[in-house]
Amino acid sequence: xxxxxxxxxxxxxxxxxxxxxxxxxxxxxxxxxxxxxxxxxxxxxxxxxxxxxxxxxxxxxxxxxxxxxxxxxxxxxxxxxxxxxxxxxxxxxxxxxxxxxxxxxxxxxxxxxxxxxxxxxxxxxxxxxxxxxxxxxxxxxxxxxxxxxxxxxxxxxxxxxxxxxxxxxxxxxxxxxxxxxxxxxxxxxxxxxxxxxxxxxxxxxxxxxxxxxxxxxxxxxxxxxxxxxxxxxxxxxxxxxxxxxxxxxxxxxxxxxxxxxxxxxxxxxxxxxxxxxxxxxxxxxxxxxxxxxxxxxxxxxxxxxxxxxxxxxxxxxxxxxxxxxxxxxx
Amino acid sequence: xxxxxxxxxxxxxxxxxxxxxxxxxxxxxxxxxxxxxxxxxxxxxxxxxxxxxxxxxxxxxxxxxxxxxxxxxxxxxxxxxxxxxxxxxxxxxxxxxxxxxxxxxxxxxxxxxxxxxxxxxxxxxxxxxxxxxxxxxxxxxxxxxxxxxxxxxxxxxxxxxxxxxxxxxxxxxxxxxxxxxxxxxxxxxxxxxxxxxxxxxxxxxxxxxxxxxxxxxxxxxxxxxxxxxxxxxxxxxxxxxxxxxxxxxxxxxxxxxxxxxxxxxxxxxx
Numbered sequence: 001x002x003x004x005x006x007x008x009x010x011x012x013x014x015x016x017x018x019x020x021x022x023x024x025x026x027x028x029x030x031x032x033x034x035x036x037x038x039x040x041x042x043x044x045x046x047x048x049x050x051x052x053x054x055x056x057x058x059x060x061x062x063x064x065x066x067x068x069x070x071x072x073x074x075x076x077x078x079x080x081x082x083x084x085x086x087x088x089x090x091x092x093x094x095x096x097x098x099x100x101x102x103x104x105x106x107x108x109x110x111x112x113x114x115x116x117x118x119x120x121x122x123x124x125x126x127x128x129x130x131x132x133x134x135x136x137x138x139x140x141x142x143x144x145x146x147x148x149x150x151x152x153x154x155x156x157x158x159x160x161x162x163x164x165x166x167x168x169x170x171x172x173x174x175x176x177x178x179x180x181x182x183x184x185x186x187x188x189x190x191x192x193x194x195x196x197x198x199x200x201x202x203x204x205x206x207x208x209x210x211x212x213x214x215x216x217x218x219x220x221x222x223x224x225x226x227x228x229x230x231x232x233x234x235x236x237x238x239x240x241x242x243x244x245x246x247x248x249x250x251x252x253x254x255x256x257x258x259x260x261x262x263x264x265x266x267x268x269x270x271x272x273x274x275x276x277x278x279x280x281x282x283x284x285x286x287x288x289x290x291x292x293x294x295x296x297x298x299x300x301x302x303x304x305x306x307x308x309x310x311x312x313x314x315x316x317x318x319x320x321x322x323x324x325x326x327x328x329x330x
Numbered sequence: 331x332x333x334x335x336x337x338x339x340x341x342x343x344x345x346x347x348x349x350x351x352x353x354x355x356x357x358x359x360x361x362x363x364x365x366x367x368x369x370x371x372x373x374x375x376x377x378x379x380x381x382x383x384x385x386x387x388x389x390x391x392x393x394x395x396x397x398x399x400x401x402x403x404x405x406x407x408x409x410x411x412x413x414x415x416x417x418x419x420x421x422x423x424x425x426x427x428x429x430x431x432x433x434x435x436x437x438x439x440x441x442x443x444x445x446x447x448x449x450x451x452x453x454x455x456x457x458x459x460x461x462x463x464x465x466x467x468x469x470x471x472x473x474x475x476x477x478x479x480x481x482x483x484x485x486x487x488x489x490x491x492x493x494x495x496x497x498x499x500x501x502x503x504x505x506x507x508x509x510x511x512x513x514x515x516x517x518x519x520x521x522x523x524x525x526x527x528x529x530x531x532x533x534x535x536x537x538x539x540x541x542x543x544x545x546x547x548x549x550x551x552x553x554x555x556x557x558x559x560x561x562x563x564x565x566x567x568x569x570x571x572x573x574x575x576x577x578x579x580x581x582x583x584x585x586x587x588x589x590x591x592x593x594x595x596x597x598x599x600x
Contacts, residue, residue: 056499092501099499104492109514118510119500167496174501 003031004210005055005074005095005178011067012047012054014281022281024050026234032178037204037211039225039242041218041257045278047234048214052182055079055212056091074178093123096171100183102163106155106170112139113151116170123174138169143199161192168199172207179203182214197224218261222246230254233279233289236308240315250310250317252294288320296321296329332593339587346580350399357392362548364388372566381572384558390569393550394576400551401580404466405531411470413477413524417513420481425489425508435482438475446472447534454543465544469531477523484516491515518595522588529584536577552577 012025024047032038042048053059055072057079072079074094082090099105107115116138117131126134132151139147142165155163164184171179181200185193201224204211215221221228222242229239230251238251249255256274276293279285285292291301300320309323310316321328349356358379359365370387373379381390423434449472457464488494489512497507532552538544539553547554552573559569 058495058498088501088503090501091499097496097499099492099496101492105496107493107497107511107515109517110510118506119502122500122502122506170496170500 001033004034005032005072005212007031007055008071008073009067010051010054010070010072012050012059012070013065013067015063015065016282020282023234023284024281025054026284028231028234028236030229030236030239032210032212034177034210035204035208036226037201037213037224039213039215039221039228040231041215041221041228042231043216043278045281046231047281048216048231049182051231052097052180052212052214055180056095056097057087058091058097089123092119092171092174092176094176095178095180096174096176097180097182098164098167098171098184101187102160102167103155103187105167106163108155111152111154112158112166116166116173119170119173135169135173138172139166141172141203142166142169143195144169159192160188161195164188164192164196165199168196168203172203176209178210178212180212180214183216184213185220186215186217193220194223200224218246218257230257233284234281235289235318237290237319238315238317239308240312244315250315250322251290251319252296252321253290254317288318296327298327300324332590335586335590336594339583339590342579342583343587346398346583347402349395350402353395353399357389357395359389359392361388361392361396361550372562372569374566375568382566382568384555384569385562386558390555390572393555394552394572397550397552397555397573398576398580400462400545400549401532401535401553401577404462404469404535404545405528407466408469408473408531408535409524409527411467412473412527413520414474415471416474416477417481417516417520419474420478420483421485421508421513421516423478424482424485425504425512431482435479438478441472442475447537450534450538451541451543454538462545462549465535465538469535473527473531477520477527480519480523481516484519485512488512488515518591522592522595525584525588525591529581529588532577532584533581 007028007030010025010028011023014022014024016022026047028051030038040048040051050059054066057066059066066080070080074090079087079090106112113132113135116135117128120126120131120134136147136151139150144150144162144165150158150166155166158166184200185196188196197220200211200213203209213221213225225242227239228242228245229236230253231237232253238245238249238254245254246258249258253274256272259272260274262271274293279289279292287303288294288297288301288305291297294301306318306320306323308316308318365383365387367387370383371385373383375382379389379391381394384390384393419434419438423431450468453468454460454464457468494507494511497511535544535551536553536556539551540557542554542557544553545551555573556570559566559573562569
């Protein structure tokens with residue numbers, strides 16, 4: 001099957017004051033297939049959000065810049081080479097994005113209905129009445145109760161979960177094929193989180209969407225993702241089908257992340273932590289970027305960075321242990 | 331507390347505009363009619379002339395009412411011009427950023443360095459035939475610098491807000507984001523600055539009319555009424571005091587309203 005979204009060597013650079021250069025996203029490649037959810041997991045500062053914004057070219061330029069060699073192909077069209085009109089059509093029409101804080105992602109002085117209808121009309125020639133009917137249908141699609149009343153309410157009149165549903169409705173207004181969800185449940189209560197995640201899964205099935213779910217929460221990834229990609233220091237360090245990746249993590253970083261998740265079936269003493277700090281995006285370590293924090297690291301890790309390695313094409317890890325399993329520390 | 335002050339300010343301002351609007355119905359005489367140049371000059375208040383008559387035997391109350399009409403409309407129109415230009419410049423500078431922002435804001439800085447009253451006097455003295463239109467335009471076009479800086483600052487913070495990013499992510503054109511998402515969220519400070527601006531403009535207009543280059547006789551304005559009355563401060567003090575009090579009350583009404591609105595919008599200044 002051909003990927004719907006194909007990202008190759010995406011690199012985003014920021015020029016900081018004092019001549020520093022940050023590379024929060026550094027040579028990322030990934031594929032997203034129609035009807036699947038890919039979870040992109042990683043710590044804060046690993047470059048997940050910058051990656052998402054780069055896909056839609058929403059990086060402020062300057063100080064940011066997407067490396068001209070980067071390719072982001074949506075159904076064969078290279079988003080990086082579109083003019084501004086075509087780019088606008090892709091934003092919301094090809095790929096739509098929702099954000100972490102639904103409360104601040106909605107315009108506080110516009111009603112929910114007019115905000116969604118505005119996006120509807122930007123992407124389709126509809127008169128006001130038709131746009132309003134479509135808006136109402138969208139609100140019903142995302143499971144909002146009493147959609148007719150919601151149309152004329154302001155965002156502050158809604159709960160966080162309802163606001164996120166509105167945001168999702170708005171994202172669907174332009175009939176996108178890819179939905180990028182950046183920490184869509186982080187700001188919500190746990191019970192509401194599940195509802196929103198189930199809604200995303202439901203929409204993915206009903207509309208055949210491809211969902212790129214960005215999260216730092218492995219539980220969220222486990223619940224909804226078909227595949228998981230782990231990001232560390234601007235790179236994808238491991239990717240594979242969700243079940244296999246969680247059962248047999250290959251990269252020591254993934255392993256450490258999984259061990260740091262509290263579990264009900266294990267006595268809660270002290271959770272193991274990943275030693276050290278994530279490196280700053282201005283100064284990625286030479287060699288394997290995880291080696292300063294890795295308990296298995298040897299000379300080879302300090303000297304050169306591995307590619308994504310693996311005997312199984314679907315489950316790969318950027319780790320020399322794939323090459324020399326005997327080096328694994330006990 | 332704040333809402334009481336807002337209500338007070340709104341009532342006062344509303345009443346003033348109502349009086350101005352109804353001036354032709356409320357005024358007992360034609361404000362320009364010289365009723366009795368021989369025996370009717372500088373009459374003290376009486377039943378026939380509640381505020382007396384001026385040095386040219388015109389009814390003072392009628393002149394005060396028509397003066398309100400002129401002063402309030404000149405100030406409102408001038409502020410409308412100023413707010414429109416200031417908002418447009420501030421929005422453009424804040425959204426464009428970079429070189430355009432630099433050029434616009436340095437020009438505003440330069441313009442703010444010229445004393446406004448001095449500039450007004452020079453322009454109005456040279457543009458003698460301009461009449462009220464000139465006064466409105468000149469007051470408006472010299473009054474937008476502060477607003478533009480205010481709007482720019484507001485836009486700079488708004489354009490980094492999540493809902494602006496969300497609108498961009500969903501493919502809305504930038505003009506639409508500017509006019510429908512950024513601008514409406516900047517309305518509150520604009521309203522405050524406009525309200526305070528009206529009071530300030532009334533004061534400047536009165537000063538210019540006092541100097542004889544604002545509203546010119548025989549049209550009544552509070553400023554030129556004070557000028558007419560100042561020669562009689564010893565013998566008929568109410569001639570200058572009545573329009574003077576009108577100016578003070580009006581400016582205060584706008585200040586109270588503007589300050590209260592600002593406190594409501596920005597709780598930190600409370």
